[in-house]
Amino acid sequence: MERIEDCFGFLLGKAYQKVFQLEKARLSAYGVTPVQFVLLHVLWEKDGQKGVELGSRLRLDGATITGLLDRLEQMGLIERRPSLNDRRTNLIYLTPRGRELEKPLNEISDEVNREAMSIFREEEIAVLKSMLTRLGLEQEA
Amino acid sequence: MERIEDCFGFLLGKAYQKVFQLEKARLSAYGVTPVQFVLLHVLWEKDGQKGVELGSRLRLDGATITGLLDRLEQMGLIERRPSLNDRRTNLIYLTPRGRELEKPLNEISDEVNREAMSIFREEEIAVLKSMLTRLGLEQEA
DNA sequence: TATAAATAATTTGTATACAAACTTTTTGTG
DNA sequence: CACAAAAAGTTTGTATACAAATTATTTATA
Numbered sequence: 001m002e003r004i005e006d007c008f009g010f011l012l013g014k015a016y017q018k019v020f021q022l023e024k025a026r027l028s029a030y031g032v033t034p035v036q037f038v039l040l041h042v043l044w045e046k047d048g049q050k051g052v053e054l055g056s057r058l059r060l061d062g063a064t065i066t067g068l069l070d071r072l073e074q075m076g077l078i079e080r081r082p083s084l085n086d087r088r089t090n091l092i093y094l095t096p097r098g099r100e101l102e103k104p105l106n107e108i109s110d111e112v113n114r115e116a117m118s119i120f121r122e123e124e125i126a127v128l129k130s131m132l133t134r135l136g137l138e139q140e141a
Numbered sequence: 142m143e144r145i146e147d148c149f150g151f152l153l154g155k156a157y158q159k160v161f162q163l164e165k166a167r168l169s170a171y172g173v174t175p176v177q178f179v180l181l182h183v184l185w186e187k188d189g190q191k192g193v194e195l196g197s198r199l200r201l202d203g204a205t206i207t208g209l210l211d212r213l214e215q216m217g218l219i220e221r222r223p224s225l226n227d228r229r230t231n232l233i234y235l236t237p238r239g240r241e242l243e244k245p246l247n248e249i250s251d252e253v254n255r256e257a258m259s260i261f262r263e264e265e266i267a268v269l270k271s272m273l274t275r276l277g278l279e280q281e282a
Numbered sequence: 283t284a285t286a287a288a289t290a291a292t293t294t295g296t297a298t299a300c301a302a303a304c305t306t307t308t309t310g311t312g
Numbered sequence: 313c314a315c316a317a318a319a320a321g322t323t324t325g326t327a328t329a330c331a332a333a334t335t336a337t338t339t340a341t342a
Contacts, residue, residue, distance in 0.1 A: 012160055120272060129152065228307060230319095
């Protein structure tokens with residue numbers, strides 16, 4: 001590869017960085033980061049999940065989940081409750097404040113998606129989405 | 142957005158993560174990370190650049206560049222030499238060891254690119270590359 | 283059923299990334 | 313020329329990410 005701008009690792013990283021930074025700026029009004037947002041998003045779908053379930057859904061390491069939950073708990077957006085069946089496990093619940101954020105943060109996220117994709121045509125967007133999904137899920141490679 | 146799997150921030154992040162992890166595993170034989178590799182790549186193109194030039198090419202913050210250079214210097218792959226014209230500036234040079242890595246690391250990178258893209262057709266790859274480039278460079282959004 | 287293996291979560295250490303503050307030096311302006 | 317503004321680099325603090333090691337608990341198996 002002659003130029004780094006031809007490396008897909010680099011291209012993906014920079015495209016991600018761009019969208020991440022835009023979302024980060026918009027979400028900052030609520031003191032929430034993009035990664036914290038996606039974790040909250042999973043909880044808005046379903047409350048009371050185990051940490052390990054969140055990790056597998058978001059494809060994040062256990063240690064990363066621990067840190068994320070620490071900060072979200074500190075901010076008063078979630079709480080850990082011990083599981084009654086399994087004493088190794090915490091179940092993660094939204095606080096009222098955590099629930100309140102669903103609507104405004106989803107609006108911001110939708111807006112960011114719309115803006116980021118506004119430079120493409122509809123057919124292009126569908127192709128990109130399909131390819132990123134395949135790439136992200138691919139077992140090997 | 143109903144599901145996080147429809148958010149482009151999430152999709153880009155996970156696709157990046159996949160390629161990054163593959164490259165990280167392959168490069169680990171040389172004790173070099175993917176980000177360190179791209180910095181070295183820019184130096185293989187041209188030696189003696191300023192830190193700020195590396196940062197603008199790689200679109201990385203000055204503080205990030207400082208840390209990267211610290212580690213690469215520590216590893217004996219680069220060295221900082223004071224600029225004669227401008228006493229604020231270091232010029233970054235490859236060591237002999239840093240030069241030696243050009244060929245083997247580029248081979249690994251090419252291989253990773255080939256493997257990561259092997260799940261797509263040629264036309265798809267061209268579309269992806271073009272879109273990621275546009276997205277990454279886009280001024281706003 | 284005793285015990286090895288697996289699981290859930292955390293802790294520690296390393297590597298990106300960026301923001302904000304700071305130092306030193308250079309450039310631009312009156 | 314003096315002094316404000318800009319630029320280069322570093323430092324500090326915060327937030328991802330993961331690897332490896334650790335603890336506590338549960339499951340599987342001999």
